[in-house]
Amino acid sequence: MIFPVPKPRAKRKKVAPTGRPRTRLKNRNARRKGRAFGASHVDEAYLDWIRTLPCAPHLAMGLEQRTTTEAEHFVSKAHGGYDRGDTYPGCGECREMRHGTMGPKAFTRMLKARGFDERALCKKLVVIYESEKFPCP
Numbered sequence: 863m864i865f866p867v868p869k870p871r872a873k874r875k876k877v878a879p880t881g882r883p884r885t886r887l888k889n890r891n892a893r894r895k896g897r898a899f900g901a902s903h904v905d906e907a908y909l910d911w912i913r914t915l916p917c918a919p920h921l922a923m924g925l926e927q928r929t930t931t932e933a934e935h936f937v938s939k940a941h942g943g944y945d946r947g948d949t950y951p952g953c954g955e956c957r958e959m960r961h962g963t964m965g966p967k968a969f970t971r972m973l974k975a976r977g978f979d980e981r982a983l984c985k986k987l988v989v990i991y992e993s994e995k996f997p998c999p
């Protein structure tokens with residue numbers, strides 16, 4: 863048997879201890895500049911410097927580079943990567959291979975098997991960049 867139950871009273875709007883009503887996250891947050899990650903630490907000068915270099919995987923394997931160099935994030939911004947320290951020069955072809963046909967893990971494994979360490983290169987590039995831009999007095 864079903865017992866008739868009175869309709870529950872409307873819940874009061876939840877209010878945070880600060881007095882502000884708790885609401886859903888906005889689609890665009892001006893402080894985040896519309897992005898969840900990375901907007902506050904874009905190092906455009908470093909990325910421009912990276913783009914002046916030849917494609918690292920192509921150079922390491924002795925192949926001819928056919929597309930322009932782009933800044934490739936070894937650790938993506940969504941995974942907490944930075945521009946300075948997690949980026950190396952890669953061409954459009956390598957990017958297509960890394961993100962399209964192979965996937966980043968397989969691409970890294972393929973390069974490792976050929977004796978090319980992306981992570982080490984990222985770290986080395988920062989040292990070169992900083993010694994170029996900020997030489998010791």
Ligand SMILES: [Zn+2]
Binds near residue numbers: 917952954955
């Ligand atoms: Zn390449």
